Amino acid sequence: MHNSEIFVVRCEIGSILIYCSTSEERLCERIEFSDEQLEETAENIFTSQIKEYLNGSIKVIDFPVSYKKDTKFAHILEQLRERVNYGRIITYADLATICNTTPRVVGFAMASNPLPLYFPCHRVVAKNSLGGFGGRFNISSNSASKNKIDGMKWKKYLLNLEGSI
DNA sequence: ATCCTCATTGCAC
């Protein structure tokens, strides 16, 4: 986190921020949403994939990423990415069954997902509602202005993009 | 080391 570069892609409802390591092999470590229209950065593999996803020309994000593996949360996120592809949705309970855990823990895993879109957590919904969106990383690590986003607006936007709602 | 937070569900009253 101490050495990261931020790329920006704009869309209809705001901006998508892509945090990457600046090491030799550049890896994406975090993806965040902002309700503000920020200035876009130059095109690279990260921004171009996000743009293609947003205009429907690709259905899988597979640029190089880095995240903490070998945890329960990571396993849940990997199962989600593997099994629930574009245009599909799943409930917290069903994903919990697949991962041999409880729905609440699936919610926790989604809330701590550092790589939304790469791990398609917007495709996980509650049994009788859309569930939530924007967890721990909803709050910017920069102390002063807690940049809270309207999470449900983003979840609906993404599900609508994929034709799920 | 302890406490708090965060996207749910189903069963008991």
Add this chain to the structure above:
DNA sequence: GTGCAATGAGGAT
């Protein structure tokens, strides 16, 4: 209807 355990990990202090 409401109440409540179960439960993983990271951040704050």
